Amino acid sequence: MTQHSHQTAPTQFVEANGIRFAYRHFGKAPDFDPELFLDGIDPEYLAELNDSIDVPLIFNQHFTGTMDHWDPAVIDGLAKGREVILFNNAGVSSSSGEVPTTFEEMGANAIAFIKALGLKKVDVLGFSIGGFVAQEIALQVPDLVRRLVLVGTGPRGGQNMATLTPEAQQIFGATYKVPEEIWLKVHFTDSEASQAAGREFLKRFLRRTENRDPEVNEKVAPAQIEAIGKWGVQRGGSYEYLKTILQPTLVINGDNDVIIYSINSWILQQNIPNAQLIIYPDANHGSQYQYPERFVRHVSDFLSEYDSYVSDFLSEDDAAAPAVFESTEQSGS
Amino acid sequence: MTQHSHQTAPTQFVEANGIRFAYRHFGKAPDFDPELFLDGIDPEYLAELNDSIDVPLIFNQHFTGTMDHWDPAVIDGLAKGREVILFNNAGVSSSSGEVPTTFEEMGANAIAFIKALGLKKVDVLGFSIGGFVAQEIALQVPDLVRRLVLVGTGPRGGQNMATLTPEAQQIFGATYKVPEEIWLKVHFTDSEASQAAGREFLKRFLRRTENRDPEVNEKVAPAQIEAIGKWGVQRGGSYEYLKTILQPTLVINGDNDVIIYSINSWILQQNIPNAQLIIYPDANHGSQYQYPERFVRHVSDFLSEYDSYVSDFLSEDDAAAPAVFESTEQSGS
Numbered sequence: 001m002t003q004h005s006h007q008t009a010p011t012q013f014v015e016a017n018g019i020r021f022a023y024r025h026f027g028k029a030p031d032f033d034p035e036l037f038l039d040g041i042d043p044e045y046l047a048e049l050n051d052s053i054d055v056p057l058i059f060n061q062h063f064t065g066t067m068d069h070w071d072p073a074v075i076d077g078l079a080k081g082r083e084v085i086l087f088n089n090a091g092v093s094s095s096s097g098e099v100p101t102t103f104e105e106m107g108a109n110a111i112a113f114i115k116a117l118g119l120k121k122v123d124v125l126g127f128s129i130g131g132f133v134a135q136e137i138a139l140q141v142p143d144l145v146r147r148l149v150l151v152g153t154g155p156r157g158g159q160n161m162a163t164l165t166p167e168a169q170q171i172f173g174a175t176y177k178v179p180e181e182i183w184l185k186v187h188f189t190d191s192e193a194s195q196a197a198g199r200e201f202l203k204r205f206l207r208r209t210e211n212r213d214p215e216v217n218e219k220v221a222p223a224q225i226e227a228i229g230k231w232g233v234q235r236g237g238s239y240e241y242l243k244t245i246l247q248p249t250l251v252i253n254g255d256n257d258v259i260i261y262s263i264n265s266w267i268l269q270q271n272i273p274n275a276q277l278i279i280y281p282d283a284n285h286g287s288q289y290q291y292p293e294r295f296v297r298h299v300s301d302f303l304s305e306y307d308s309y310v311s312d313f314l315s316e317d318d319a320a321a322p323a324v325f326e327s328t329e330q331s332g333s
Numbered sequence: 334m335t336q337h338s339h340q341t342a343p344t345q346f347v348e349a350n351g352i353r354f355a356y357r358h359f360g361k362a363p364d365f366d367p368e369l370f371l372d373g374i375d376p377e378y379l380a381e382l383n384d385s386i387d388v389p390l391i392f393n394q395h396f397t398g399t400m401d402h403w404d405p406a407v408i409d410g411l412a413k414g415r416e417v418i419l420f421n422n423a424g425v426s427s428s429s430g431e432v433p434t435t436f437e438e439m440g441a442n443a444i445a446f447i448k449a450l451g452l453k454k455v456d457v458l459g460f461s462i463g464g465f466v467a468q469e470i471a472l473q474v475p476d477l478v479r480r481l482v483l484v485g486t487g488p489r490g491g492q493n494m495a496t497l498t499p500e501a502q503q504i505f506g507a508t509y510k511v512p513e514e515i516w517l518k519v520h521f522t523d524s525e526a527s528q529a530a531g532r533e534f535l536k537r538f539l540r541r542t543e544n545r546d547p548e549v550n551e552k553v554a555p556a557q558i559e560a561i562g563k564w565g566v567q568r569g570g571s572y573e574y575l576k577t578i579l580q581p582t583l584v585i586n587g588d589n590d591v592i593i594y595s596i597n598s599w600i601l602q603q604n605i606p607n608a609q610l611i612i613y614p615d616a617n618h619g620s621q622y623q624y625p626e627r628f629v630r631h632v633s634d635f636l637s638e639y640d641s642y643v644s645d646f647l648s649e650d651d652a653a654a655p656a657v658f659e660s661t662e663q664s665g666s
Contacts, residue, residue, distance in 0.1 A: 255602060255610075266599055269588060269612055277588075279602055279610035297634060305627065 005079070006072040007208045009086075011094060016116035017109055022094035022213070023087035023117075024067055027079030029054055055146050056083035057123045057303065058114060060130030060137075062152075063228075064221050066093040066213035071289045072204045077296030082123075082303065087113055089133065092220055093213040099223035103129070103231050107136025114144065123303055125149040128260060128285065129224060132156075132231050138245050148249040149299055152257055152285045154264025155271065156231055157238025163229065167258035180205065187286025189256055194282055197290040242271035249275040250302040252295065254283025276302065338412070339405040340541045342419075344427060349449035350442060355427035355546070356420035356450075357400055360412030362387055388479050389416035390456045390636065391447060393463030393470075395485075396561075397554050399426040399546035404622045405537045410629030415456075415636065420446055422466065425553060426546040432556035436462070436564050440469025447477065456636055458482040461593060461618065462557060465489075465564050471578050481582040482632055485590055485618045487597025488604065489564055490571025496562065500591035513538065520619025522589055527615055527623055534622040575604035582608040583635040585628065587616025609635065 004010070004026035011022050057078060061069055067086040078084055090109040091099035100106055110133055114122055124145050126134025131153025138145045154161055164172065171185045180202055188198035249272045253265040262279065269277035278298055280287040288295040337343070337359035344355050390411060394402060400419040411417055423442040424432035433439055443466055447455055457478050459467025464486025471478045487494055497505065504518045513535055521531035582605045586598040595612065602610035611631055613620040621628040 255608075269614075272614075274614045275588075276614055277610065277612035281602075281605075281607045281609055294638065301630060 006070065006075040006086075011067070011211060011213070014113065014116045016112040017090070017097075019090045019095060019097035019109060019112070021087055021090070021113045021116070022067070023085055023113070025056070025083065025085045025117075027056075027082055027084040029083060054083075055121050055123055056085050056119065057125055057149075058085045058087070058110075060089070060110065060124065060126035060133040061086075061092075062128035062130055063224055064216050065130075066216065068208060068213045069205070071201055071292055072207055073201075073292035074288055074295060077292060078299060081300050085117070085122075088213065089113075091223070093216050099220050099227075101223050101226040101230070103132040103136050103227050104140075106133045106227065107140055110137050111141050111144065120144070121146050123147045123149070125151065125299070126153060127151040127288070128153055129228060129231075132227075135245065138247055139241065142246065145247050147303055148245065148247045149302070150249060150251045150265075150268055151288055152253050152260060152265075153268070154260045155239050155242055155267055157234040158232065158260070158264040158267055160261050161228070161232030161264065162234065163232070164225075165258060165261065171258075183286070186259060187284055187289050189254070189282055189284045191282050194284065194290055198286075201286070201289045239267060239271045242268065243273060245272045246274065248302075250299065251275055251277045252288065252298065253279055254285065254287030254290070255279050255281055256283065257285045257287075259285040339403065339408040339419075344400070344544060344546070347446065347449045349445040350423070350430075352423045352428060352430035352442060352445070354420055354423070354446045354449070355400070356418055356446070358389070358416065358418045358450075360389075360415055360417040362416060387416075388454050388456055389418050389452065390458055390482075391418045391420070391443075393422070393443065393457065393459035393466040394419075394425075395461035395463055396557055397549050398463075399549065401541060401546045402538070404534055404625055405540055406534075406625035407621055407628060410625060411632060414633050418450070418455075421546065422446070424556070426549050432553050432560075434556050434559040434563070436465040436469050436560050437473075439466045439560065440473055443470050444474050444477065453477070454479050456480045456482070458484065458632070459486060460484045460621070461486055462561060462564075465560075468578065471580055472574065475577075475579065478580050480636055481578065481580045482635070483582060483584045483598075483601055484621055485586050485593060485598075486584075486601070487593045488572050488575055488600055490567040491565065491593070491597040491600055493594050494561070494565030494597065495567065496565070497558075498591060498594065504591075516619070519592060520617055520622055522587070522615055522617045524615050527617065530623040531619075534619070572600060572604045575601065576606060578605045579607065581635075583632065584608055584610045585621065585631065586612055587618065587620030587623070588612050588614055589616065590618045590620075592618040 009024040009026040011024055013020050013022055015021070059070060059075070061067070066088055070086060075084055075086070088095035089099070089106055090097035097109075100109070114137075122144060124134045124137050126132065126149070128151075131150045134148060134150060138148055171182065174182075176182050183202065183205070184195060184198040187201065188194040251265050251268045251272075253262050255262055265277060265279065269275045280291050280294070283290050342357040342359040344357055346353050346355055348354070392403060392408070394400070399421055403419060408417055408419070421428035422432070422439055423430035430442075433442070447470075455477060457467045457470050459465070459482070461484075464483045467481060467483060471481055504515065509515050516535065516538070517528060517531040520534065521527040584598050584601045584605075586595050588595055590598075598610060598612065602608045613624050613627070616623045
C-alpha cells in the first residue's frame with residue numbers, strides 16, 4: 001500500500017449513503033512469518049492463504065473519538081504487517097452527516113463506507129462503542145467480515161451497560177486542566193505503573209501535529225449516549241445474538257475496566273462460538289495502550305494464524321487437519 | 334542442554350526428602366527473538382536479560398498423570414526455546430515415596446526436587462491439580478519462581494472444586510474400551526472439531542514407546558482426591574492468598590472446562606496482581622492440547638517477553654521505561 005504512518009497518512013474522503021466519510025489508509029500487506037504456520041503446511045493451503053490475507057483491518061473508534069484518538073504505537077505496529085484503515089463514522093469530526101442514535105445505523109453507515117472503498121472482505125476491530133459497531137457490521141453483512149477483534153467492549157444488554165457506570169459518570173463529569181488527561185482516567189488504572197504508561201500514551205497520542213482531525217462537535221456525545229442506552233438495556237436472552245457471530249473473534253480487555261466492566265468481555269467470549277479471550281493485568285479500558293507491543297503481537301498473530309485460518313475457509317472435517325499433526329510426528333524426534 | 338525430545342529423553346533420578354524423584358531434562362536455552370523486544374532496548378537490560386533467561390521450565394502434572402501424559406507437541410514446542418524439566422512428584426509412577434494428602438506437602442516435595450537439581454530460579458507450569466502444586470511452590474518459596482503458567486486450574490476454594498464436578502464424576506466413573514480414550518472426554522469438548530483434535534492428541538501421546546513411565550499405582554488417586562477435597566473447600570476470603578503471588582503469571586484455559594470450571598481461571602486472573610488470562614474457544618480442560626501451536630506461542634512469548642521482564646527485575650519507576658517509547662517515537666514516522 002503506502003509507506004505512510006499514523007503520523008503522516010493523509011486524510012482522504014469517500015462518499016456513501018449521502019455521507020462524506022473521512023479516512024486514512026496505509027500499511028503493508030503481510031510477509032509470512034513461518035513461525036505462525038504448522039509444520040508441513042500444504043502448498044495449496046499456503047496459496048489460498050496468500051490470496052486471503054490481502055484483507056485490510058478497519059478500526060472503529062470509542063465514544064467521542066476521532067482518527068487521532070488511536071495510539072500510533074498500536075496502529076503503526078499493526079500496519080507493519082497489514083493494511084489498516086482508520087475512519088470517522090457519520091457525523092464524527094471530519095466526516096459529514098449526523099451521528100445516528102442506534103448502533104444498528106452506525107453499523108449500516110460503516111458498511112456503506114467499507115463498500116464504497118470497493119472492499120469485499122475486511123477484518124474489523126472495534127474499541128469500546130466501536131466494538132458495538134464492529135458487532136453490527138458482522139451481524140448485518142457476515143460475508144464482509146473475515147475476523148473480528150473486540151477491545152474493551154461488551155454485548156447488547158451487558159452488565160452495567162445501559163447507563164454510564166458510576167466510575168464513568170465521575171470521570172466524564174470532571175474537568176481537567178489539560179483536556180487530554182481525561183484519557184489517563186478512562187484508559188488506565190490508578191496504579192503508578194499504569195499511570196506512567198498513560199503519560200507515555202499521551203505523548204504518542206499528540207505526536208501527529210499536522211492535519212489532525214477536528215474535535216467532535218457538541219451533537220456527537222448526546223447521540224452516542226442515546227445509542228448506548230438502547231444498546232445496553234438488559235433483556236432476557238440478550239446474548240443469544242452472539243451465537244450468530246461465526247467469525248473467529250479475539251476479545252481483549254484490561255482486568256479492571258471501569259468504563260465497560262471487564263466481565264462483559266468474559267460474556268462475549270462465552271457466547272460467541274469461536275472467540276478467544278485475552279485479559280491484561282492491572283489495566284483499565286485502554287489496556288491496548290498500556291501494553292501496545294503485546295497487543296500488536298496478539299492481534300497480529302490472531303489475524304495471521306493458520307489454526308484459525310482453517311476454520312475460516314475449510315470444512316469442519318478438513319479443519320481436523322490430520323496431515324498437520326502427522327507432519328509434526330515425522331519431525332518430532 | 335541436550336538434543337533430546339519428549340520421545341527420547343532418558344528418565345533420570347535425583348534424591349531429596351528421602352524420595353527418589355524421576356525426571357527428564359532436555360531442550361535448549363532460548364535464542365533471542367528481536368520481535369519480542371521493544372525498539373531501542375538498553376544494552377544493559379539486554380545483558381541482564383541474557384543472564385536471566387537460563388531458567389528452565391518445570392512441569393507439574395494433572396490427576397493420576399505421569400511424565401508421559403504431557404503432549405509431545407507442547408513439550409517439544411516449548412523445548413525449542415528453553416530447557417524443560419518433566420518430573421513425577423512423590424509417590425507417582427517412577428518416583429518413590431507416597432503421595433501426600435495435601436497440596437502444601439506436594440508443593441514442598443516439588444521444591445525439594447527443584448533444589449536437589451541445584452536450581453536457584455525456575456519458571457513453573459502447572460496443569461489442573463499440577464496448577465495447585467505450582468501455586469504452592471510460588472507461595473512457599475517466592476524467590477525460587479520467576480514466572481508462573483497456570484493451565485486448566487483454579488484457586489483454593491474455587492467454584493465447584495471441593496468435590497469432582499458432576500461431569501468429572503461421570504467421566505472418571507465410566508469405563509472405556511480403549512483406556513486412553515478417557516482423555517477425549519477429560520481434555521476435549523464434544524464438538525466434532527475438538528474430538529478430532531483429541532484423536533490427534535492421543536496419537537502424539539502414545540508416540541513414545543520406549544521407557545515409558547509405569548501407570549500410577551492404586552494409592553495415587555485416593556490420596557490426590559483427598560488433597561483436592563482439602564484444597565477445594567470454600568471459605569470466606571479463600572482468594573486472599575492469591576494477592577501474595579507477585580510473579581508475572583499466565584492463566585490459560587478452555588472456555589468450557591468441565592473438570593475445573595473455566596470461571597476459576599477468571600478468578601485466578603482477577604486476584605493474582607500481575608496475571609494475564611487467555612481463554613481458547615470450543616475447548617475443555619486440555620485446551621493446550623487442542624491448540625498446541627497457539628499455546629506454545631503464547632507461553633513462549635509470555636516467558637520471553639521484555640515488558641514482563643521489566644516487572645520482574647526493575648523498580649516500578651524504571652518499569653515506566655520512557656526510553657522505550659521515546660525510541661518508538663523517533664522511529665515512528
